[in-house]
Structure formats: structure tokens, C-alpha cells
Amino acid sequence: MNHLIIGNKNYSSWSLRPWLLLKEKGIEFRETKIALYLEESKQELLNYSPAGKVPVYFYKEIPVWDSLSICETIAEIYPEKHCWPSTFDLRALARSVSAEMHSGFSTIRNTLPMNCRTKMIFHPISTELQFEVDRICEIWRNSLDKSKETGPFLFGDFSIADAMFAPIVLRFNSYGIRVGKSERHYMNTILNLDSVKEWIAEGIQEVEMIEESEIRQNSI
Ligand SMILES: N[C@@H](CCC(=O)N[C@@H](CS)C(=O)NCC(=O)O)C(=O)O
Known part of the structure; x- marks a missing residue:
């Protein structure tokens, strides 16, 4: 149900953000890694999101891109996980x-x-x-x-x-x-x-x- 597309773990700072949120909140997800800046990378990225960048998150086949927007979406789907502070x-x-x-x-x-x-x-x-x-x-x-x-x-x-x-x-x-x-x-x-x-x-x-x-x- 949750699918996160990320870049190289060594380099992709934007990918780390939603990946870490999902991990720390104990939300199960499938992970697909795309090695960035290779000849075929851009086309692979475009198959997942029109922005052609990682991270991309899919919930029930709906794509969400941009790390902050993904985190906000996860917060909305899982209110019980308290992704933002309580006050x-x-x-x-x-x-x-x-x-x-x-x-x-x-x-x-x-x-x-x-x-x-x-x-x-x-x-x-x-x-x-x-x-x-x-x-x-x-x-x-x-x-x-x-x-x-x-x-x-x-x-x-x-x-x-x-x-x-x-x-x-x-x-x-x-x-x-x-x-x-x-x-x-x-x-x-x-x-x-x-x-x-x-x-x-x-x-x-x-x-x-x-x-x-x-x-x-x-x-x-
Ligand atoms: N503001 C975006 C930035 C995304 C971004 O720049 N991702 C980089 C990797 S960390 C990327 O996909 N680069 C590959 C490319 O542009 O081909 C976010 O927060 O997700």
C-alpha cells in the first residue's frame, strides 16, 4: 500500500526524510531505489513522477512527490502516528x-x-x-x-x-x-x-x- 521511491542512500538527502519518517513511525512500506544521474535514471524517475525527481511516494496508487509534501501526506493518512507535535x-x-x-x-x-x-x-x-x-x-x-x-x-x-x-x-x-x-x-x-x-x-x-x-x- 505504501511505496517509496528513493535515490542513492549515500547521497540522496531528500530521500532520507520520508524514508526516516516511515521507519520511525513504524509504517510498513515497499522501497524502490533508483541510482541517480546515470544515463537511464531520468527516464526511470519520470515513470514515477512528472517532476522526475526522488523521493516519490505512492499511497493506493496515488503519487505524491517532494519530501515535505510526502511527509505532510503521511501525517494526514496516519493521524494516530502524531507526525507533528501535539500542541x-x-x-x-x-x-x-x-x-x-x-x-x-x-x-x-x-x-x-x-x-x-x-x-x-x-x-x-x-x-x-x-x-x-x-x-x-x-x-x-x-x-x-x-x-x-x-x-x-x-x-x-x-x-x-x-x-x-x-x-x-x-x-x-x-x-x-x-x-x-x-x-x-x-x-x-x-x-x-x-x-x-x-x-x-x-x-x-x-x-x-x-x-x-x-x-x-x-x-x-
Ligand atoms: N524539493 C525536492 C527535491 C528533490 C530532488 O532534488 N531530488 C534529487 C535527488 S536528492 C533528484 O531526484 N535528482 C535527480 C535528477 O534531478 O535527475 C524534494 O524535497 O523532494
């Missing part, structure tokens, strides 16, 4: 930071591509990059602070906001980005999830290489 004010904040993440942070996206295989201390950190890193840290601290009594995630229990920021956690971890104590603690919470470990382990095993996502300076 209005936390939902408002969770939606705002999720949308901010979805539409912004282009310097992080362009400079620090998700790559599960990468482990390095990235430098130099430009002013623009540091600005975006600082804003993400501020979002995390503020969200964690508001709901620390109810759980270790951004809004207590795992929510769509955590799914939206998970690729950033993997990026910060890959590139040795310096963050404060509570942000580091949050990153460890995400990195220690069995689902995230599974995603990374499979990503590392993949053999395809996307050259633009391979940053080779300062490898350790």
Missing part, C-alpha cells in the same frame, strides 16, 4: 522550521553535499556557511529547549521536523562541523537511531559515485 504552538514552530529548512540553507546544500562515506574536517568555513550553521544550531537549541521534558527529539517525540533536519545531522557529522553541546547531543540521538544506522550502512555499500558530491579536501 498548536509546537506544531506552528515545527512547521515553520521544517519549511525554513526545506526552502533555505543553499550554502550548506552546495558546500557540504550529503555523502555517508565522507569523514573529514571541512575548512575554510565561509561567513555565509557559518551563518547558516549558526541558524541551524539556533533552531535546534530553541526547539529542544521547548520540549526537553517530553523526549530527546526537536519537539519531544520524533516528528517531521527531525526527518527534515536528519540530512543536516549527517552532513555536519561527515564534515566535522563544530556545534554546541546540546546540538551535539541531538546529533548523537539521530545518529544512534537504528534506522539512521541502517541507511548509512547501506549508503556506504553502494558502488555508484556522483562526482559533484565528492569533496576531497582534508580527508581524515
Whole structure:
């Protein structure tokens, strides 16, 4: 009934979001992986969605594309899974930071591509990059602070906001980005999830290489 089309686990940050939401909410789904940027990839993608991109989600044969729209759809289909926080004010904040993440942070996206295989201390950190890193840290601290009594995630229990920021956690971890104590603690919470470990382990095993996502300076 639930079918999720994703890209390479090593690289596809957008795919990780709905995949992680489904996993963490215990929703069963079938997974189809399409290796991206090969000769045949675009046609394969277009067979699933007119946008020609992953992720794509099918519920009862109805296609839904774009990671945030997929997460919203899952929240609507499974209200009992509480994909958004339970109070209005936390939902408002969770939606705002999720949308901010979805539409912004282009310097992080362009400079620090998700790559599960990468482990390095990235430098130099430009002013623009540091600005975006600082804003993400501020979002995390503020969200964690508001709901620390109810759980270790951004809004207590795992929510769509955590799914939206998970690729950033993997990026910060890959590139040795310096963050404060509570942000580091949050990153460890995400990195220690069995689902995230599974995603990374499979990503590392993949053999395809996307050259633009391979940053080779300062490898350790
Ligand atoms: N805003 C979209 C972005 C989707 C996107 O850019 N996906 C990339 C992979 S992570 C893709 O499918 N690229 C393959 C292509 O454009 O051919 C989302 O949130 O799902």
C-alpha cells in the first residue's frame, strides 16, 4: 500500500526524510531505489513522477512527490502516528522550521553535499556557511529547549521536523562541523537511531559515485 521511491542512500538527502519518517513511525512500506544521474535514471524517475525527481511516494496508487509534501501526506493518512507535535504552538514552530529548512540553507546544500562515506574536517568555513550553521544550531537549541521534558527529539517525540533536519545531522557529522553541546547531543540521538544506522550502512555499500558530491579536501 505504501511505496517509496528513493535515490542513492549515500547521497540522496531528500530521500532520507520520508524514508526516516516511515521507519520511525513504524509504517510498513515497499522501497524502490533508483541510482541517480546515470544515463537511464531520468527516464526511470519520470515513470514515477512528472517532476522526475526522488523521493516519490505512492499511497493506493496515488503519487505524491517532494519530501515535505510526502511527509505532510503521511501525517494526514496516519493521524494516530502524531507526525507533528501535539500542541498548536509546537506544531506552528515545527512547521515553520521544517519549511525554513526545506526552502533555505543553499550554502550548506552546495558546500557540504550529503555523502555517508565522507569523514573529514571541512575548512575554510565561509561567513555565509557559518551563518547558516549558526541558524541551524539556533533552531535546534530553541526547539529542544521547548520540549526537553517530553523526549530527546526537536519537539519531544520524533516528528517531521527531525526527518527534515536528519540530512543536516549527517552532513555536519561527515564534515566535522563544530556545534554546541546540546546540538551535539541531538546529533548523537539521530545518529544512534537504528534506522539512521541502517541507511548509512547501506549508503556506504553502494558502488555508484556522483562526482559533484565528492569533496576531497582534508580527508581524515
Ligand atoms: N524539493 C525536492 C527535491 C528533490 C530532488 O532534488 N531530488 C534529487 C535527488 S536528492 C533528484 O531526484 N535528482 C535527480 C535528477 O534531478 O535527475 C524534494 O524535497 O523532494
